[in-house]
Amino acid sequence: MTESLVEDITRLKRQKNAVILGHYYLRDEMQDIADFVGDSLALSKQAMQTKANIIVFCGVHFMAETAKILNPDKRVLLPDIEAGCSLADSCKAADLQKLKDQHPNAMVVSYINCTAEVKTLSDIICTSGNALQIVNQLPKNQEILFVPDKNLGDYINKKTGRQMILWDGVCHVHNQLIAERIIQLKQQHPEAALIAHPECTAPVLALADFVGSTAAMLKFVQTDTNQSYIVATESGILYQMRKLCPNKLFYIAESTEQCGCNDCPYMKLNTLEKLYQTLLNETPEIILSEETIRKAQKPLLRML
Numbered sequence: 627m628t629e630s631l632v633e634d635i636t637r638l639k640r641q642k643n644a645v646i647l648g649h650y651y652l653r654d655e656m657q658d659i660a661d662f663v664g665d666s667l668a669l670s671k672q673a674m675q676t677k678a679n680i681i682v683f684c685g686v687h688f689m690a691e692t693a694k695i696l697n698p699d700k701r702v703l704l705p706d707i708e709a710g711c712s713l714a715d716s717c718k719a720a721d722l723q724k725l726k727d728q729h730p731n732a733m734v735v736s737y738i739n740c741t742a743e744v745k746t747l748s749d750i751i752c753t754s755g756n757a758l759q760i761v762n763q764l765p766k767n768q769e770i771l772f773v774p775d776k777n778l779g780d781y782i783n784k785k786t787g788r789q790m791i792l793w794d795g796v797c798h799v800h801n802q803l804i805a806e807r808i809i810q811l812k813q814q815h816p817e818a819a820l821i822a823h824p825e826c827t828a829p830v831l832a833l834a835d836f837v838g839s840t841a842a843m844l845k846f847v848q849t850d851t852n853q854s855y856i857v858a859t860e861s862g863i864l865y866q867m868r869k870l871c872p873n874k875l876f877y878i879a880e881s882t883e884q885c886g887c888n889d890c891p892y893m894k895l896n897t898l899e900k901l902y903q904t905l906l907n908e909t910p911e912i913i914l915s916e917e918t919i920r921k922a923q924k925p926l927l928r929m930l
């Protein structure tokens with residue numbers, strides 16, 4: 627069943643000159659079928675370079691929107707239109723506009739995990755991989771509104787000594803990881819290094835041996851001398867880590883012993899069956915107005 631689905635997807639992809647982009651948090655089989663697997667930054671760049679007529683974005687809604695903003699002339703499809711994001715949902719454009727009105731001189735630095743409407747209100751976009759570098763490039767006395775992830779914003783504030791005003795949003799997957807559980811895991815695996823994504827809370831990050839984006843974590847485990855790791859992020863990343871470092875051990879830092887609590891439910895909505903239907907019917911498609919694309923492009927291109 628899976629094999630024939632994979633064959634059908636591959637055939638349709640060729641027929642329609644489509645490219646499949648996939649995020650590291652996808653199910654294993656979805657990562658395998660993607661032409662490119664990456665984090666938000668890598669996939670944004672890949673979306674700009676593709677010569678395909680159709681981009682099928684296996685990820686969540688804001689990512690597919692980003693691909694559309696960067697490729698207005700291409701069709702961008704998302705296998706499940708319900709694949710949202712708790713972090714992007716926490717920041718509504720109308721509420722951000724109210725905050726901007728209260729801080730007319732502030733620059734808005736938005737983490738890429740936000741809606742297209744929020745991007746239209748932003749001065750520059752960042753990812754977890756380049757947020758530190760981007761904020762460091764802004765004038766020291768510049769007032770900054772950082773949206774929507776307060777954990778990432780707090781981490782950048784601590785690293786830079788700035789006092790950016792932080793939006794009160796979190797990724798529910800990373801935010802549920804608690805330090806007490808991490809300490810238990812460290813006691814169970816004292817030889818393992820703790821690596822964490824900056825969307826985790828400050829007490830978890832304070833325990834980490836390495837903090838970085840998904841791409842940075844992947845690079846770290848390949849070059850670091852440790853042989854085992856406790857990984858504080860979404861569980862899908864372990865598939866790539868085990869492929870890249872088959873002789874190393876990886877333990878996911880689940881907040882409870884219940885398996886699966888580190889799965890992003892939105893990412894896991896992407897399945898082979900839905901991908902096949904999407905290629906076949908060329909729907910669901912991401913549709914954005916010309917004005918939204920024009921305004922949202924500016925802060926994205928500034929980052930890229």
Ligand code: SF4
Nearest residue numbers: 711712713797799890
């Ligand atoms: S892992 Fe968190 S930030 Fe990423 S898509 Fe899921 S809810 Fe959004």
